[in-house]
Amino acid sequence: MQDSLVLFSILLALLAGLGAGKVWERYKLQEGRWIDRRKIRQSPHFILGLNHLVAGQVDLAIEQLDKAAALDPKALELRLVLGNLYREKGQVGRAIHEHQSLLQRPRLSRLEHANIQLCLGLDYRRGGFVDRATAAFTEVLRLDPDSEAALANLEKLQEDQHQWQDAYLTRKRLAQLAGPPDQPKSQSILAFLETEIGLQALKEGQLDEAGRRFEAAIDADGSIVTPFIHLGEVRQQQGDLLSAIATWERAIDVAPDRSYLALGYLERAYAQANLPNKFPELCRRLTAERPREWRARLALARHLDAQNRPHEALELLLDALEHNPHALAIHQAIWNTLSVLDLPRALVARYIEVTRRSVFYLDPHVCTRCRYRSTELLWQCPHCHEWNTFVEERIAPAQDLAKSDA
Numbered sequence: 001m002q003d004s005l006v007l008f009s010i011l012l013a014l015l016a017g018l019g020a021g022k023v024w025e026r027y028k029l030q031e032g033r034w035i036d037r038r039k040i041r042q043s044p045h046f047i048l049g050l051n052h053l054v055a056g057q058v059d060l061a062i063e064q065l066d067k068a069a070a071l072d073p074k075a076l077e078l079r080l081v082l083g084n085l086y087r088e089k090g091q092v093g094r095a096i097h098e099h100q101s102l103l104q105r106p107r108l109s110r111l112e113h114a115n116i117q118l119c120l121g122l123d124y125r126r127g128g129f130v131d132r133a134t135a136a137f138t139e140v141l142r143l144d145p146d147s148e149a150a151l152a153n154l155e156k157l158q159e160d161q162h163q164w165q166d167a168y169l170t171r172k173r174l175a176q177l178a179g180p181p182d183q184p185k186s187q188s189i190l191a192f193l194e195t196e197i198g199l200q201a202l203k204e205g206q207l208d209e210a211g212r213r214f215e216a217a218i219d220a221d222g223s224i225v226t227p228f229i230h231l232g233e234v235r236q237q238q239g240d241l242l243s244a245i246a247t248w249e250r251a252i253d254v255a256p257d258r259s260y261l262a263l264g265y266l267e268r269a270y271a272q273a274n275l276p277n278k279f280p281e282l283c284r285r286l287t288a289e290r291p292r293e294w295r296a297r298l299a300l301a302r303h304l305d306a307q308n309r310p311h312e313a314l315e316l317l318l319d320a321l322e323h324n325p326h327a328l329a330i331h332q333a334i335w336n337t338l339s340v341l342d343l344p345r346a347l348v349a350r351y352i353e354v355t356r357r358s359v360f361y362l363d364p365h366v367c368t369r370c371r372y373r374s375t376e377l378l379w380q381c382p383h384c385h386e387w388n389t390f391v392e393e394r395i396a397p398a399q400d401l402a403k404s405d406a
């Protein structure tokens with residue numbers, strides 16, 4: 001009897017403890033007042049604020065979340081989010097003020113401190129305060145060395161300022177943190193950064209160092225064409241013409257759809273090395289392999305023009321125009337060739353007919369991430385700052401339009 005009473009009282013104490021724990025979890029003593037921690041999340045303002053946020057109505061979201069935050073003036077996360085919303089609205093000064101005031105709070109945990117600094121860094125970056133943004137992200141990393149967000153932002157700041165070596169080291173850290181799933185992306189970014197470092201060395205006339213950097217870039221990601229192009233330049237400047245040619249030919253093998261980047265170099269190098277048949281052969285092979293490849297046709301047409309073979313050149317150009325009517329370079333080359341031929345009426349009429357069937361398009365290159373458009377191929381997007389996201393937007397001749405016109 002005595003035993004079961006003891007057991008019962010132990011059980012009762014356990015239950016009471018559990019209950020107290022639940023209460024403690026839910027309520028928090030704040031400045032002599034018990035605050036229901038669930039109050040914020042269960043308040044209509046919080047839910048309404050989230051709904052507005054999902055609908056992209058930032059102003060209304062701010063209004064509701066501000067009311068929700070007033071329920072518990074000590075709540076940190078909601079004020080952080082409010083600051084971020086001000087930034088997204090473009091009110092950078094207000095965002096900075098909001099986040100800075102959070103830093104003044106006593107007894108911030110290390111992680112809370114790091115989170116506030118991260119938000120401040122984003123505010124500064126948005127406001128264009130590069131040095132302060134760098135300092136904020138560096139502070140985040142001091143508090144939380146594994147912060148991938150801080151590293152990624154720091155890398156972009158370093159790239160913006162062409163601090164390629166620093167950006168390279170930052171990306172190395174990021175790659176290590178992110179682990180295998182992120183490896184291919186990091187490898188290709190490292191290749192681009194190595195290439196930029198190599199270009200700096202090339203500009204300063206350090207051929208050996210530049211060569212090493214371009215080779216390292218190729219090792220990091222062998223599918224990117226730029227380091228091949230520049231390595232070829234290095235080999236040429238080092239007086240090794242055949243090695244330069246081999247490097248540019250490798251560039252074409254690696255990325256056939258970007259072969260035109262190497263074509264100009266190869267045309268001159270083949271001529272210099274006394275290999276006159278090589279260039280037409282290469283262009284014909286590229287065109288045969290990829291029927292839509294217009295730049296190889298254009299390059300060969302110019303080559304033939306220079307050899308006084310304008311009729312052959314014009315056939316290639318009209319063919320190229322059918323595949324890519326938006327390329328101004330083809331139109332210019334056609335008019336050039338037509339002028340050389342003294343504007344024969346029949347050929348001019350053929351050109352006009354091909355053009356009429358086609359639609360024109362400006363800015364043919366487009367960023368696959370943010371849809372930023374550019375007339376030329378860019379390796380880093382000036383808008384979203386991502387690497388290797390540009391593709392050429394190709395359009396077929398507008399056949400339906402042509403029919404309805406007729």
Ligand SMILES: [Zn+2]
Binds near residue numbers: 372381382384386
């Ligand atoms: Zn972009």
